[in-house]
Amino acid sequence: MTLNVGVIGTGAIGQDHIKRLAHKLTGAAVVAVNDINRDSAQATAATIGGDVAVHGSGQALIDDPKVDAVVVTSWGPSHEEFVLASIAAGKPVFCEKPLATTAAAALRIVEAEIASGRHLVQVGFMRRYDRGYRMLKETLKAGTIGEALMVHCAHRNPSVPDFYKGDMAITDSFVHEIDVLRWLIDDDYVSTQVIIPRRTRRSRPDLDDPHIILLETRSGIRIDVEVFVNCAYGYDIQCEVVGEDGIARLPEPMSIQLRKEERLGNAILNDWKLRFIEAYDVELQEWIDTTKRGEVHGPSAWDGYFTAVTSDACVEAKRSGKLVPISVRDRPSFYAR
Numbered sequence: 001m002t003l004n005v006g007v008i009g010t011g012a013i014g015q016d017h018i019k020r021l022a023h024k025l026t027g028a029a030v031v032a033v034n035d036i037n038r039d040s041a042q043a044t045a046a047t048i049g050g051d052v053a054v055h056g057s058g059q060a061l062i063d064d065p066k067v068d069a070v071v072v073t074s075w076g077p078s079h080e081e082f083v084l085a086s087i088a089a090g091k092p093v094f095c096e097k098p099l100a101t102t103a104a105a106a107l108r109i110v111e112a113e114i115a116s117g118r119h120l121v122q123v124g125f126m127r128r129y130d131r132g133y134r135m136l137k138e139t140l141k142a143g144t145i146g147e148a149l150m151v152h153c154a155h156r157n158p159s160v161p162d163f164y165k166g167d168m169a170i171t172d173s174f175v176h177e178i179d180v181l182r183w184l185i186d187d188d189y190v191s192t193q194v195i196i197p198r199r200t201r202r203s204r205p206d207l208d209d210p211h212i213i214l215l216e217t218r219s220g221i222r223i224d225v226e227v228f229v230n231c232a233y234g235y236d237i238q239c240e241v242v243g244e245d246g247i248a249r250l251p252e253p254m255s256i257q258l259r260k261e262e263r264l265g266n267a268i269l270n271d272w273k274l275r276f277i278e279a280y281d282v283e284l285q286e287w288i289d290t291t292k293r294g295e296v297h298g299p300s301a302w303d304g305y306f307t308a309v310t311s312d313a314c315v316e317a318k319r320s321g322k323l324v325p326i327s328v329r330d331r332p333s334f335y336a337r
């Protein structure tokens with residue numbers, strides 16, 4: 001059986017995921033698309049081939065009887081509406097991160113999914129599928145460096161588009177670290193602090209950049225993450241876990257080492273699309289396979305909610321300059337691990 005997918009949002013990652021679903025992965029077909037920019041939806045539909053419906057709204061796409069499952073790749077603030085509508089229609093939905101831009105919105109999704117009685121929602125936290133992060137997790141689980149004490153990370157983008165502003169360094173970028181670090185060290189966060197260093201001249205008045213974000217976990221692990229989204233030199237994701245008995249680092253993406261003109265060096269990628277290309281493939285292939293079996297194995301609505309609570313606390317910590325506690329309600333049995 002082919003999983004017939006409808007995609008809402010035909011921008012950068014929407015087009016990327018459509019190429020995967022339609023041409024690279026197995027077991028799925030893209031049968032419908034929608035975007036508030038109709039020209040973009042139409043142009044994207046033409047690249048897919050076959051009979052692809054271009055719908056006038058996300059709701060019309062979700063209601064299309066040909067659509068078995070929905071992929072949401074529109075802007076973050078629109079995710080809640082489309083995920084809730086998919087749940088109401090009883091259709092599985094893969095929603096790009098963030099699940100929602102506030103904890104209140106993410107909680108409405110959690111409550112709707114529980115009320116529906118079916119697991120339908122997966123969130124696009126693809127770093128859990130990255131080979132490097134998986135190797136790092138295996139190393140920690142094996143006890144190779146003993147108990148984790150500290151984690152140092154960096155999330156650097158060469159630049160960001162004009163629509164990226166306000167608190168998006170937290171709600172759009174740092175959410176990756178919130179999710180993947182919690183998964184990596186298998187611990188929950190209890191507090192956060194946000195420090196704003198000297199502003200880069202490459203930023204705009206509506207965007208603080210860079211940030212240093214601190215998290216403390218239940219077991220006392222201290223995490224520091226530099227989020228620098230106009231770093232210019234490349235797309236660079238760093239993660240180093242300091243343990244009792246040693247240090248484990250996320251591997252660098254594979255690249256040829258060059259000795260040339262009195263220099264020794266490796267190229268640095270400049271785009272998230274390439275940095276996590278394999279992770280996106282694995283993530284979506286697993287989503288297709290599990291969705292066909294009526295299961296959800298990836299990051300759940302609960303994970304999306306936990307991330308949104310943490311990200312709300314970080315935004316508050318940024319505004320107040322103070323340490324802000326992170327308190328999440330008890331995990332409902334519906335989301336038992």
Ligand SMILES: NC(=O)c1ccc[n+]([C@@H]2O[C@H](COP(=O)([O-])OP(=O)(O)OC[C@H]3O[C@@H](n4cnc5c(N)ncnc54)[C@H](O)[C@@H]3O)[C@@H](O)[C@H]2O)c1
Nearest residue numbers: 009010011012013014035036037073074075076078096097
């Ligand atoms: N997992 C990742 O690494 C990753 C990478 C990139 C983007 N994302 C996430 O994917 C989402 C989209 O990001 P992008 O970079 O593709 O942005 P983009 O601006 O390139 O594309 C978003 C598209 O959504 C459309 N859109 C916005 N509101 C809509 C609505 N209400 N209905 C229908 N279409 C709507 C826009 O017209 C645009 O074409 C964001 O939530 C972003 O955080 C995740």
Ligand SMILES: O[C@H]1[C@H](O)[C@@H](O)[C@H](O)[C@@H](O)[C@H]1O
Nearest residue numbers: 155157172173174176229272
């Ligand atoms: O939407 C993108 C995407 O999620 C990337 O993976 C992240 O590095 C960027 O900071 C973010 O803006």
